[in-house]
Each structure stands twice: as structure tokens, then as C-alpha cells.
Amino acid sequence: MAKTKTNTEDYLRMYRQMVRIRTFEDNANQLYLSAKMPGLTHMYSGEEAVAVGICEALKFTDKITSTHRGHGHCVAKGAEFKEMFCELLGKEEGYCRGKGGSMHIADQSNGNLGANAIVGGSMGIATGSAFTAKMLGKDDVTVCFFGDGATAQGLMYEVMNMAALWNLPVIYACENNGYSEYTKTEEIAAGSITARAEAFGIEAHQVDGQDVLAVNALTQKLVERARKGEGPFFLELMTYRYHGHHVGDINREYYRSKDEEKDWKENRDPIIRFRTWLVSEGVATEDEIEAMNAEIKKDAEAAVDYALNAKYPDVSEVDMHVFTDIKHALA
């Protein structure tokens, strides 16, 4: 693993954020399994090093756009458990007052412009956010997260073309987890994903998405350059989702084997790998790490409890927020 930071605090925060994501997802999955969560949701477990490696290279005012598999991005960009669980349960104190839910969770207070239930749907938004930075002379960078499946959407090529023509400070971060829904990436993606970006004159990198330090080191460099107007950039992060496509996708052997899942979980888990490194480098002791894990677990459980007991938005809210200036759209 690359040794990119010497700052203990940074390392520990990265570890912490990865564990927070995993813990959030374990609780969300549990909420689904115990029928306490409305609808379905898509787990980020296994991909933590991508969101954390990238978001830890960003500053507070930098922006991200997220996907249907968006809890990881949301946590990594700074969101709190309480408001997130409230949102997943449709409660008033959720980031979106319960109106968005898992697939639309946004946290504009930390620069997360939102998850998106349209595959590829946020590519324009991310590019537009970078456009704002350039137009208003800010040095903010925007990261656009999306899956390998989203590379099939034409919108990506349209906005990459403009981002390249206009040197926009945007980083396209393709989380290649090998599958889109129940289909292997090679069955839906011809040629090379990075070459597609390169054909538009965009510098593209493939990186091990299970190695948080590698992801972080590369992102730091690219963010720096993007701030100077050298963007856009493209990243293909090789990763894996541990759960099914969504929480309800339990029997999945018809499209991927248990052996494959086992291999990734046992041999390439981003949290285990980083933890081993932290201990071997003397950044933290096993005890310190266990304590951190336990604390996060407690936080998450408290947030879940809070959210379960929180109240739903009042029914009068149903036609609020359709427009900014009309309190009740149907009044």
C-alpha cells in the first residue's frame, strides 16, 4: 500500500469513516430485514475505500454527486448518522425531511448534492457544479460518483466532452464493482472504460478501489490539479459490493458465485487491509481500533433508535417544497 500521509489523525479519520459506512449499512440492512424500513435500499459495503479515499481528499466546500448506492458517499462527505437514518425511515428530521429517502439523500450542508435514482442522472449535475466553480471563480472541485453500469448512459459522453472543452474542475469517479444489477460489467461494456474518457482528451486512471491510501493519494494529486484548471479527470476504481444489488437481492448465485464474493470479502476487504496496515505501521493498536469500532457501533445504534422513534413529517407537508415560493402548491 502506498504511504501517502504521515498524519496519524488523517489515517485514523479515514479508518473511522470506512467503519462508519460499514456500520451504517449493517444497520440499514437490519432495518430492512426486520421490516422497519420502507422500500428497498442499496448497500455500499465493500466499496468504502472509494468514497473515503476520495472524500478525504476534498475540502468542505468541494461538491460531490452520488448514486442510488449513496450512503457511503454521504457519510464520507461528512453526514451524521441521525439525520441519515431519519431520512431512510422517512422521518421529519431526515436530511430531506423524509421526502427523498435512501435514493435521494442529499446533504447540501456538506456539499453532497444528492443521491440520484436515475443511473447516470447526476453526471450533468456534477459537471454543472464544476461549471459554477469556474464561472464564479471559486476553486471548488466536484466529484461525480457513478457505477460501471452508468458508463452505458450517453449523458456521460456529452458532459465529458464539455468538461474537456472547458477544462472544468470535475473528477468522474467510476466505481467499477463488476456488476450492474444482475449483469457482469463485461457483458455491458465494450472496449475500455478509461479509453472512453481518454478519447475526449481526459486523463484517466485505473486504481485499486480497495486500497484507501492509493485512492486518496491519487485523488489528492488530481484535486490539486483540477483546482488549478487542469481538469477534468477520470478515475476507474476497481471495487466490489458485498451485498446484493439491493437489500432484497438475496439469491444471487445465478449471476455471481459465492466463491467470488468470499474471495473479495476475505482477501480484499478495504477495512481489514487498512486496519492491518495501521497496526503494523504503529498508527494504532488493536485495542484502540476495537474501541473505535465499538464507539461507532454505539453511535449507530443510538441513531437508529432515535430515528425509529422520531416523528414523520406532518401530512400538511405533502404539498410543500414543490416550489420555493408557494407554501402549499395545492392550496
Place this chain on the structure above:
Amino acid sequence: MAKTKTNTEDYLRMYRQMVRIRTFEDNANQLYLSAKMPGLTHMYSGEEAVAVGICEALKFTDKITSTHRGHGHCVAKGAEFKEMFCELLGKEEGYCRGKGGSMHIADQSNGNLGANAIVGGSMGIATGSAFTAKMLGKDDVTVCFFGDGATAQGLMYEVMNMAALWNLPVIYACENNGYSEYTKTEEIAAGSITARAEAFGIEAHQVDGQDVLAVNALTQKLVERARKGEGPFFLELMTYRYHGHHVGDINREYYRSKDEEKDWKENRDPIIRFRTWLVSEGVATEDEIEAMNAEIKKDAEAAVDYALNAKYPDVSEVDMHVFTDIKHALA
């Protein structure tokens, strides 16, 4: 120029078809200037070697899709002047009974699936036509004509991906005439157009679109291979439109210089070049060529006359052809 065919008849037909296109356009332009044609139209003049070089490599049952600048493709695939002029004038005897007009002219009798007024709009149609050939086990090839400007449309990347995954017998023919409307290609296309196709694993070629023999030779090879299931292919044909974007685009010095136009017309005209070659190779004499030109001119004028005097569709047709099975949609 490449020497690809030894068949005099083929050479002369190619020449003839190029002149037919030029002559058609001259007459269409004249109809516009004399206010006899409804609406606007886009002239193909200057690009004749592209349509003819490609279509002469196709057989009757092969298909093409065309663009807003579609008269050239239509003539090259075998259409008649009379039905074409009738269509441009909105007359009943037009290929589309006057309902389509210049921007939608189609001639399914010769495998022309139609012009399209949506830039890039026919890319899916062409790919679908190739899908039909593969599914029904026919050896037909489909050529998709489109401009450099259309490479900005995401649809292109979506269908190229599928064509590549499924080895469809389709050839994407990008007519790069240096402009989309009033904008230079380099201002709207980042990176490399051929590299974009290659990134999807599609073999791509750039070819001199003013050299009908070069276009034809390359297309013949690719068509052959596409018939055997080795497609898709991508062609970037470097060419130039002599007129404005449309017939009404007269003052265009703000976006391109008269010198540039003059250079292409005088030094790279596809008809002049081919004619010179035909004469120097002894395929035809100057006199024979002049006679051919004169005959085409007469044909065109007769067709224009016919069309001007032909009748409009009866007003009762207005709600026919909305559906195949309901004679009058509003009855």
C-alpha cells in the same frame, strides 16, 4: 487517388451519381431562392464523394439512415429526381406524399430509412436495422450517416456500445465537414472522434471524403467484413459543405472565411477531381462527360417542372397515416 475498380461502368455510375447530387442541389437551391420551395433545406454540395463512395459499395437491400442534409444520401441510394422534388415541394407524388419534406425524405423502396431532423436521431434506427439483419439472418449491412456535430449526442455512444457488444453489421459514417451550423468542429469536439469509437473496441478509419475512390474502396472492404459478422465499423470522412448551413445561411463570414470556401471548391472538389481522373485514365472523354452532365441537367429540370405542376395531397389526407389501421385518425 486509389485505383480500386477496373470496371468502367462502375466508375461512370459513380461520377454520374455525384453529378446528379450536385445538380439536384443546385435546383433545390434555386427553388428556394425563387421562393418556390416551402421552408428551408440543407445542401449536400461538396460532400458528394461521401454518399456516392459509400452507397456504391452497398447492395439494393442494404439500408442507410440519413440526416437533415440528406438529399445526397437519397440520390446515392437510388432515388429518382421526380419523387424527390415532389417531396421537397410538398406534393402528393413525393416519396412521402409531401408529408415529410426535405428533412424527412425517405425512400424505403431503395433501403433509405429516412432523413432525420433530430441531429443524431437516426443512430439508434441504423443500429436497430443492423440488429434486424443479424436477428433474421440476413446479410444486409446498414450505414448510418451523420455529421461531426452529431458526435456530441450521447445516443451515439449508447448504440456503439451495443453494436460492438453484439457485433452488428452497421457502419457509422461521420461526415466531418468541419462545422455544425455556425460552429467549427474543434470548438465542439474534444479529443479525437475516431478514438471515441475505438474506445468501444470499434475499428475506425479516417478517410479523405473528397476522394470517391478512396471512400468506395475502404467501404467495400468494411461492408464485406460486416456481412461476415466482423462489424461494426466507424468512418470519419473529411469533407466540406459548399453552401451555408441551410439555404438561407448566406452571410457566413463571421464563422468561416471566403478563402477557406474557395480553397475547398477549387482545389478539393470531389467531382472535378474524379472527372480529371476519369479523363486522364481514359475511362471517359471530356465530351462524354459533358454529355452526361447535360443529360442530368435536363433530367433535373424536367423533374423540377413536373414537381412544380404536380398536385398537393388532398386535404383529407391530413389525418391519414397517423396509424396504419385507422384510415382517418380524427374521424
Place this chain on the structure above:
Amino acid sequence: MREITLSQAVNEALAEEMRRDERVFIIGEDVAEAGTPFKVLSGLVEEFGTGRVVDTPIAEPGFMGIAVGAAMTGTRPVVDLMFGDFIYLIMDQLCNQAAKTHYMSGGKLNVPLVLRTNLGATRRSAAQHSQSLHALVAHIPGLKVAMPSSAYEAKGLMKTAIRDDNPVVIFEDKLMYQDKAPVPEEEYLIPFGKANVKREGSDITLIATSSMVQVAEKAAEILAQDGIEAEVIDPRTIVPLDEETLLKSVRKTSRAIVIDEGHQSYGITGEIAARLNEKAFYHLDAPVLRMGAMDVPVPFSPALEDVTVPTPDGVAENARRLMSGEMIHAA
């Protein structure tokens, strides 16, 4: 009669038509081995192979375009659009291309294509996976629009759609996939443009589409307890619309409510109500009422989502108000 689910009914219709006509094929995301996320297509790929049950990348405009081109050239595609909300992505191919091709070509090109998609909220899927967008396509000349209200309709309308030479859009209610209804073993087709009187009554007419037919039937039961006899009519197709049957009923009952799950404003209830008002004006004892979904994006929170769609109680209440003459005085 045996009872099968709406999902099985669609599956049977497709299988029967694919056996009957080898030009019929299915194209969409995860339609093959996965049989779609709703498992509607399970088993079809085993019988018909991947050449006729075609998995695509996540490229809705692309595969819709391919289907249009395939349909124009001799095949009969059934396009599977996973969620009705994605129809926005394919509007150009559907409305500029498929819908207009027959007309623009003066009747020479056909597009025998079926677009299968869905509608319906209250599944906790939030704003981008819950829309009922049939009004958008019903507005575009050249498209037929079917809205099955049970397994019986789903099968019979699908078979008719596949045999139709025009583009047909079918909206299935995604909450109804597991609902059972009697469906004959023998082959049957349901003609387009023939409404179905689900329940006879003399006091008021409830016209309801798709998911709302059950709502109207339940409302009719409630009303029956008050001695109000409601007639429930399912138009089955909204294009073509069986005005005659609707008018006949309204002329008899003198009162009507139109119930639909699309947003109320500028949706289909306005059209149907306007036609009834216009053509049965003399017979009406009260204005035709409309009940659509609220004019708000579909909220995630169950506390809010449930109030956005018409309910049996709500319909019954409005019916009572109409019967009492209350609406007339209000107006």
C-alpha cells in the same frame, strides 16, 4: 377459471406471441436470466434464447432507438423499460421517431413496436421510481396507449399490442404484479378502443384506469351500502379512447368522476372530463369531477406518499357530494 398473476399473464402473452411469430423479440435491461427485477419475464430466455430475449446495457435511449430501427426493418420488438419514470429518457426516440415515422413517410414505413413499462406509487420508491406518466405519451399522435387493470387485461391487451403495426405503450401497475385474476387457458385478444363496464349502476359513473379500477370498484361497494349505484368503467386503452361507451354511461347516470393515478393537472382526467362535459353537457346533473394523483413529486415518506393518490374512501366521498348536488352550488 384458473387464476394467475398479472406477472404471469404478461409472461404468457409474450411467450405465446413469440411462439406464434418469430419476429417478436424482447429487449431491455436484465430481461434475460434475471427476468427483470419484477421477475415478469422469468423463463422466457430459457425458451427463446438470448437472441430473442436481449439484455442491454443501461442505455434506454439507445435500446429504444435500436428497437425503432429494428421495427422499421421487419422485426417486432417488445421494449422493456424497467420503470415508467425512465420514459423521460426515451421520449425523443418514442415521440419524435417511433410515433411519427409512419406519418412522415406518407404511410410507407411502419414501426410495430411495443413499449412495456409501469406506473404506480405507494411502493416507497420515491420521486424517480413512482411516477405514472401515461399522459405524456397519450398526448403524442401516433402512439397507442394501453392501461391494463388486471391480469386478464394485461394478457389480452399485450397480445393485441404485439400484433398491432403501430407503436403501442403499455403501462402495467407495478403494485399489481402479484395480483391474481381469472384468465382463460384459451387464447384471447382484447381489442383496443373498447372500454369495459366492470360494474353496472345507474346513479353515477366512475371512470378509472389501471390501478384506479380497483379503487373505483371498492368505492362502488362503499357507495352501494349507501344505496348509491355506481357504474365502473375501465377504458382499457386511452388511445384510442372509447368515447361512446363512456358517453352512454354518463348520459344514463348524469354524473361522473374520472380517476387516474397520473398527476391531476394537465393529465388524462382533464381530457376525459372535457370530452364528457362537451358531449354529454345536456345530460349532466353535476360537473364531471376528476381525481388524479396530487400535483407533487412523489414523496418517499409513507406518511406523505399515501395521501398523494386517490383512495376508495376519497372517491366515495366525492361521489356522495356529487349526488347531493353540493358541487353545483359550490360552482
Place this chain on the structure above:
Amino acid sequence: MREITLSQAVNEALAEEMRRDERVFIIGEDVAEAGTPFKVLSGLVEEFGTGRVVDTPIAEPGFMGIAVGAAMTGTRPVVDLMFGDFIYLIMDQLCNQAAKTHYMSGGKLNVPLVLRTNLGATRRSAAQHSQSLHALVAHIPGLKVAMPSSAYEAKGLMKTAIRDDNPVVIFEDKLMYQDKAPVPEEEYLIPFGKANVKREGSDITLIATSSMVQVAEKAAEILAQDGIEAEVIDPRTIVPLDEETLLKSVRKTSRAIVIDEGHQSYGITGEIAARLNEKAFYHLDAPVLRMGAMDVPVPFSPALEDVTVPTPDGVAENARRLMSGEMIHAA
């Protein structure tokens, strides 16, 4: 008062608002040096530079998406969509993203964006360049929809739109760009949701949008010769719709015709007629009539195209039939 063209009025509105607020910018195809094909934007790039008058590639979904993201992050884009027919291409970004973001985020994110586009047939532009598609967007909660009927409205509504914090779609009539009307030199804004009574009358109300306002006014003149006093009302915005003004008029006149250039079926005339019928039922002496464009793709041939849209004579004739009571007996 000075008279300027609709085109100049739009240009002035944009220039004034761009001077007033440096976050306002224009994005679209050939908007800069070319000033759009309709020349509406001529001169703006000279004043505001290419950083604020941004030429894009031909990638409507892409630049619409960029505008959404830009609007979400602090700028105020005015998107230029060259033809209203291309709205199909951007429906996802407009309706799934822009329209829903404020709601889905629980009121935390805004999309202050203006989409400028056009409508209107009889320009001999055929089926893909002549549509009036405002009904599609009027149906989607979260979008405001303005339809200027003269240079005066075009300026005042545009300025209001730019200052609105919600996505607003403005449809200009492309045949009206050169029409002059009195427009004050001083600044003014036209509020949304306030209809304009263009002509007072006591016998019948003609409600007309955009291009049809002139048609209604001409019809009123014809009717005046027969002694029928028609009131002509222009709603100016269809979302929000000024129901009160319309109802007030209809309660006075007891008769109404709704005239619009969109296709009649499932368009906006149905909605308006249904609301009037419902809320002025008691006052109506005849059913509310609707006159939209024919439910056919727009034909190219002038002989057919001209009969597809409402004309002053047609409106006058229907008005006379309503006055004579003929429609009541027919129904």
C-alpha cells in the same frame, strides 16, 4: 410607446437581467457569435463574453444537466433550446432532476433555471421542428410554464422567470419573433399566475395561449361584426394558472372556448376546460369547447399543415355555434 420585436424584447430582458445579476448566464447551441438561428441573442456575447454566453456542442441532455447542476450551486442559467421539439431529449434532466430537486431535498436545494424554447407550426418545418409541447411540462409538478403572447409579455415574463428560484420553462412562438408590440423603455416585470384580459366582452370567453391569442383576437373582431362580444383572455402562465380570472369571465359570459396550439387530445385545453366546467358548471349555458392543434404529426406540405392549427374563422364559427345553442342539442 416605442415598438420592438419579440426577439428584441427577449434580448433586452436577458441583457438587463445579466447586467443586474452576474450569476445569470446563457447556455445552448450557437448562442454566442451566431446569436441563435433566430438571431434572438445577437449582441449579447459582445457585451457579456463567452464565459456568460456559452456555446455548447449539440448535446441537449448534457447542457441541460450542466445547467441543473450549475443552478443548484449558485448560478442562474438560462438554457437555450433551439426548437421546442428537442424537449423530448432533455425530459429526464428537466422532469426527473430540475423539477424534483427542491422537493426531494426537503426544500434545501434550489434550481433557479430558465429553459427558453419555442413552439408553433405553419413554418414548413415538418414534424420534428413544429411541435408545441408545453402540455408535457405543464403536467410535471415543480415546473412553472410561461407562454408569452407578444413582445410585451416576452420581456416581462422572461425577467420574472430569471428572478424566480424555481425551474421555469418559457415557450416563445417562433413565428412571432419579428412581430412588434409596444414595450416600455422602463423596467417592468409581469407576475406569474396573473391572466391578462386582452379584450372585454360579455357574450363568450375566448381563452388563448401564446400564438393563439392573436387568433382569438382576430376571431373576436369577426364576431363583433355579428354583434357577438367576445372576451379574450391570455393566461400568460399555465403553471401557475390564474383560475380566478378565467372563472370570473366565464361566470359572466356563460360560454367559453379554450384555444391552444398544442395537440388537442390530452393537452392543456382539456385541463382548462375541465376546471371551468367543474367550477363554473352552474353558470354555463353551453359546454366549454376546446380547439387545439389536430392530433396528427405536423405535415410538411403547406396544403396540409395550414389546416392543423386553429384559425380565426374556425374560432368564430365555433363561437357562433355555441351562441346559437347548437352544441347543447348535439350533446
